[in-house]
Amino acid sequence: MPSDxxxxxxxxxxxxxxxxxxxxxxxxxxxxxxxxxxxxxxxDKTLLANGIGCSGRVGDYVRCHRFHGTHGRTLAFVTGxxxxxxxxxxxxxxxxxxxxxxxxxxxxxxxxxxxxxVTIVINNYNYGMTGGQFSPLSPYNVITSTSRSGKAEPDIxxxxxxxxAGANYVFRTTIYHVVEMxxxxxxxxxxxxxxxxxxxxPCPTYYARYNKIGNIIKQLEWLKDKFIPIEEYNQMxxxxxxxxxWRGRLTNRDLPDLYQHTRRSRG
Amino acid sequence: xxxxxxxxxxxxxxxxxxxxxxxPKEVFTIDQDGYPLISRLDKCTGCRLCFLRCPDxxxxxxxxxxx
Amino acid sequence: xxxxxxxxxxxxxTYAAINAGARFFAGYPITPATxxxxxxxxxxxxxxxxxxxxEDEIASIAAVIGASLGGAKAFTATxxxxxxxxxxxxxxxxxxxxxxxIINVQxxxxxxxxxxxxxxxxxxxxxxxxxxxxxxxxLAPSSVQDSYDLTVEAFNLSERFRTPVILxxxxxxxxVREKVEIREPGELNLYQREKPxxxxxxxxxxxxxxxxxxxxxxxxxxxxxxxxGLVHQESGYSxxxxxxxxxxxxxxxxxxxxYQEELPAPxxxxxxxxxxxxxxxxxxxxxxxxAVNTVNSEGFKAGMLELRTIWPFPRKKVKELCSGAKxxxxxxxxxxxxxxxxxxxxxxxxxxxxxxxxNAEVITPSEVLLALKExxx
Ligand SMILES: Cc1ncc(C[n+]2csc(CCOP(=O)(O)OP(=O)(O)O)c2C)c(N)n1
Ligand code: SF4
Ligand code: SF4
Ligand code: SF4
Numbered sequence: 001m002p003s004d005x006x007x008x009x010x011x012x013x014x015x016x017x018x019x020x021x022x023x024x025x026x027x028x029x030x031x032x033x034x035x036x037x038x039x040x041x042x043x044d045k046t047l048l049a050n051g052i053g054c055s056g057r058v059g060d061y062v063r064c065h066r067f068h069g070t071h072g073r074t075l076a077f078v079t080g081x082x083x084x085x086x087x088x089x090x091x092x093x094x095x096x097x098x099x100x101x102x103x104x105x106x107x108x109x110x111x112x113x114x115x116x117x118v119t120i121v122i123n124n125y126n127y128g129m130t131g132g133q134f135s136p137l138s139p140y141n142v143i144t145s146t147s148r149s150g151k152a153e154p155d156i157x158x159x160x161x162x163x164x165a166g167a168n169y170v171f172r173t174t175i176y177h178v179v180e181m182x183x184x185x186x187x188x189x190x191x192x193x194x195x196x197x198x199x200x201x202p203c204p205t206y207y208a209r210y211n212k213i214g215n216i217i218k219q220l221e222w223l224k225d226k227f228i229p230i231e232e233y234n235q236m237x238x239x240x241x242x243x244x245x246w247r248g249r250l251t252n253r254d255l256p257d258l259y260q261h262t263r264r265s266r267g
Numbered sequence: 268x269x270x271x272x273x274x275x276x277x278x279x280x281x282x283x284x285x286x287x288x289x290x291p292k293e294v295f296t297i298d299q300d301g302y303p304l305i306s307r308l309d310k311c312t313g314c315r316l317c318f319l320r321c322p323d324x325x326x327x328x329x330x331x332x333x334x
Numbered sequence: 335x336x337x338x339x340x341x342x343x344x345x346x347x348t349y350a351a352i353n354a355g356a357r358f359f360a361g362y363p364i365t366p367a368t369x370x371x372x373x374x375x376x377x378x379x380x381x382x383x384x385x386x387x388x389e390d391e392i393a394s395i396a397a398v399i400g401a402s403l404g405g406a407k408a409f410t411a412t413x414x415x416x417x418x419x420x421x422x423x424x425x426x427x428x429x430x431x432x433x434x435x436i437i438n439v440q441x442x443x444x445x446x447x448x449x450x451x452x453x454x455x456x457x458x459x460x461x462x463x464x465x466x467x468x469x470x471x472x473l474a475p476s477s478v479q480d481s482y483d484l485t486v487e488a489f490n491l492s493e494r495f496r497t498p499v500i501l502x503x504x505x506x507x508x509x510v511r512e513k514v515e516i517r518e519p520g521e522l523n524l525y526q527r528e529k530p531x532x533x534x535x536x537x538x539x540x541x542x543x544x545x546x547x548x549x550x551x552x553x554x555x556x557x558x559x560x561x562x563g564l565v566h567q568e569s570g571y572s573x574x575x576x577x578x579x580x581x582x583x584x585x586x587x588x589x590x591x592x593y594q595e596e597l598p599a600p601x602x603x604x605x606x607x608x609x610x611x612x613x614x615x616x617x618x619x620x621x622x623x624x625a626v627n628t629v630n631s632e633g634f635k636a637g638m639l640e641l642r643t644i645w646p647f648p649r650k651k652v653k654e655l656c657s658g659a660k661x662x663x664x665x666x667x668x669x670x671x672x673x674x675x676x677x678x679x680x681x682x683x684x685x686x687x688x689x690x691x692x693n694a695e696v697i698t699p700s701e702v703l704l705a706l707k708e709x710x711x
Contacts, residue, residue, distance in 0.1 A: 011571070012324065016323055020281075021283040021322075021323075022322060026322030027319070027321075027322045030321075044534075044556045059560075060572055064558065065553050066570070067400075067561050069399070069423070069426055070396070070423055070426050076394075076397055077399055077400040079393075079397050080397030080402075082400075083384045083386060084357075084358055084405065085554040087554060105393075106389065178319040178320055217284065217289075
């Protein structure tokens with residue numbers, strides 16, 4: 001296996017990153033760079049677009065084309081880019097808040113339009129950049145800086161939502177499951193249409209501290225124990241399911257993407 | 268026989284100890300400054316999990332040794 | 335070939351955009367701009383361009399900015415409530431230096447106001463809708479012909495200055511039908527953004543400046559592009575260095591404000607060195623001109639200044655042309671947003687008479703005439 005090829009996608013000279021020790025963002029960045037390298041993607045035909053947040057800074061450490069717009073709107077910007085430059089492989093890497101709160105409508109509509117974008121959501125269950133407030137994806141009852149006595153609202157499963165909206169590919173994994181993460185990012189990069197890879201990720205500085213999960217090691221162990229393969233999860237009784245989360249591939253299909261739709265309508 | 272070489276770049280390492288705790292072969296210990304220390308390289312299988320999990324590009328594993 | 339056609343203001347803007355080379359439109363329907371959205375949905379595929387109806391105006395301007403960064407000339411059209419939603423991303427385009435054109439067809443506001451009715455009350459909103467110090471360009475047409483000509487100009491200026499350009503139309507102009515001379519692409523002076531030509535390795539997207547404007551590549555080109563709304567270095571990577579921030583923000587203003595002679599200059603009509611000068615813009619400028627012509631035929635000494643570039647406000651020209659006047663009438667269908675600019679130019683408020691209207695109807699020549707006669711007596 002080539003060891004150094006991934007470095008052509010990483011701005012090594014800009015490291016160390018701004019992220020806290022143990023933060024999952026760097027792990028995801030490396031998995032992405034490795035996937036790029038294994039697919040030998042030309043940097044000038046590769047675009048990494050980010051949301052606003054800690055995860056949004058991933059683009060500060062890449063060597064391919066890089067876009068960093070406004071909070072929540074990345075997918076709408078990239079929809080425009082993809083319509084005029086369909087040959088670009090676009091990856092949108094978003095935080096859970098960016099994608100599911102302020103950016104929720106663009107997320108649903110991008111999946112519905114089946115825009116040819118690989119969307120990676122780094123779900124650290126909170127707003128890291130602004131100090132650990134809850135997001136729509138933070139589980140019910142968890143402690144955050146805006147839910148000191150437990151989050152009162154239910155959360156939402158963006159994987160199911162993307163599937164329902166029309167995405168071609170949906171996969172969920174965690175930062176602990178590094179090999180799987182890289183392999184399925186690679187699989188998503190090989191697809192046309194809208195792909196979602198949700199990566200549940202540790203935020204040691206806020207989420208873990210507020211919820212007394214312990215240090216980064218404990219968090220990764222928690223991810224390892226709690227996230228079980230979707231096939232196993234589906235066999236479980238409902239009461240049992242409450243203690244676990246599923247990971248794995250939810251959707252894999254080949255519906256026409258937005259570009260094909262717009263060209264077809266021209267006859 | 269040595270299967271791999273592991274190198275840590277202290278300029279990039281943030282001492283999170285992820286590599287230390289999740290190495291299946293317990294190759295690392297922690298030195299007095301908190302950095303990972305490569306203590307049992309002979310046990311290393313070259314699985315590269317430490318490399319993949321390091322959040323800070325501080326750790327490299329070389330597996331194609333030609334000795 | 336130049337052809338003559340009977341068109342509405344909205345149609346004229348759309349044809350002008352296409353003839354100026356626009357091949358991407360993203361929008362969201364809103365009265366009184368909807369016809370532009372509809373016409374683009376028909377025309378863009380014919381010209382091998384892209385039309386997309388987005389989920390809201392935030393997404394519309396975002397898609398436009400994205401398309402522009404992909405190398406297309408791109409635009410959107412909206413009205414007050416949609417303009418408000420676009421504000422954050424217009425500021426992004428100013429910061430990241432992305433050419434784009436926004437046709438803002440003013441309607442009666444604030445808020446939903448009266449959707450179908452007229453006003454000229456977005457003068458400040460187009461300038462300061464987005465937070466932070468920045469400059470941008472706003473042009474105001476006064477006829478359907480002008481809607482055509484200034485839309486072409488809007489694309490040229492956005493490419494030349496790498497900045498958002500807003501065309502300030504209105505509900506009256508949008509729907510009035512007038513004869514227009516359509517100059518086709520062959521006869522138009524069209525400006526294309528400059529592209530980098532140097533080595534690919536080590537290319538800095540914000541590193542080479544021509545007249546303070548960076549020579550930037552497009553996404554997908556071999557020169558790697560990096561774009562962010564954060565303060566950024568020449569490389570396009572973010573920075574929180576205070577010196578870099580100051581230099582960047584000052585350049586964003588300088589690159590436009592110091593080149594105002596390239597922007598459409600105001601028209602001056604009537605008597606030079608007049609005692610009475612009317613300052614107006616957009617469709618109100620037509621009522622004003624008619625009134626000025628009438629009083630001049632009756633022996634008055636009145637002049638008339640029609641602003642075509644509204645922002646940056648043409649302070650120098652306005653001062654030059656109005657300094658001798660005893661009284662200046664500022665005719666606008668709002669509470670006095672342009673009049674404020676004349677005050678900031680140093681004209682004493684008592685010299686400035688606002689002729690304003692806020693009842694959702696256009697200002698008529700007789701209303702201006704009345705004001706002129708009162709001032710002359
Ligand atoms: C319009 C707007 N509202 C609010 C903010 C402030 N803000 C910056 S990042 C952020 C949340 C980031 O959370 P998430 O998307 O989960 O990313 P993370 O930082 O956890 O990676 C917010 C609310 C902003 N930049 N823009
Ligand atoms: S605050 Fe959380 S998400 Fe942000 S860098 Fe630190 S650990 Fe990562
Ligand atoms: S390569 Fe595998 S065995 Fe070797 S040190 Fe890293 S984690 Fe341990
Ligand atoms: S995982 Fe990386 S950053 Fe963390 S201790 Fe090991 S080498 Fe250092």
